[in-house]
Amino acid sequence: MITLENIQNARDTIGDTLEAMPLIADYLLSERLGRRVWLKAESLQRTGSFKPRGGLNWIRTASRDELGKGLGAVSAGNHALGLAWAARAAGVPVTIVMPENASLVKVEGSRELGAEVILHGDINDAWALVHRLVKERGLTLVHPYDDPRIIAGQGTVGLEILEQAPDATAILCPIGGGGLISGIGVAVRALRPELRLIGVEPTGAASMAHAWAHDGPQRLERVDTCAKSLAAAIVGEHTYPLCRQHVDALTSVDDDAIIDAMRHLMLNAKLFVEPGAAVGIAALQTGALDLPAEGDIVVVVTGGNIGWDELTELL
Incomplete structure (x- = not known):
């Protein structure tokens, strides 16, 4: 299984080339919720995502x-x-x-x-x-997503969040196949176990929730979501047990909520994002979450690779 040491080693391996991405304050959503909301802007990383x-x-x-x-x-x-x-x-x-x-x-x-x-x-x-x-x-x-070295590399996002947001009590992370949230989960449980880690999936591709319901990875018969980056039909043999061990809760959001969240991120937070990157904000805006009563919330914004024609069609 993946350990904290694996993730720390991954940071040493890639750190000379890939910079830590910033936390950006979402002022409007913070005012609405009465607590600070931070956006982990992986959409600004090289090639436009955390990958x-x-x-x-x-x-x-x-x-x-x-x-x-x-x-x-x-x-x-x-x-x-x-x-x-x-x-x-x-x-x-x-x-x-x-x-x-x-x-x-x-x-x-x-x-x-x-x-x-x-x-x-x-x-x-x-x-x-x-x-x-x-x-x-x-x-x-x-x-x-279902490779230990890939998971360890993605887990460096978690190390950065823990260093950048000492007052955070919850992290919201998109789930496709589960590689990113698995890596973040290993880091969180090792270094700040009280922090609540919540996975967010599109309702049309909720493959991790499907796996949890069936006690193991099970292929979805159909995948239908505007969030193509999260459209994994089945989660991994590595990511399933890691998520079971380290993720506190799962929730899902539909396409309408995702598109509303994209509008919010682009117009109010000034982040250009693809649909899959907006699911965490969609979950906050719909309110279908069991969050800690206090503390900062960090939302992982995973990528910003979307064409203008695709964007105008969605919005």
């Missing part, structure tokens, strides 16, 4: 054999960008299969970073194809 943390940690800790014939991955987009960026710096070829409905901004961005991008079916079809390519080409699969 390069895990990608760079994986690349820099990989063996020559793992890197020798290139890498393969499945992604809705942000893992593709983060891994392509880290792989280009290391001179390692990477092939990424993305669903046909993937954001054009993410597809083009990944290709500009040197990745071979293949668009194929839905997320389940994309997984089937990448497994075939891994076997045929001898690629090493870099899982977008």
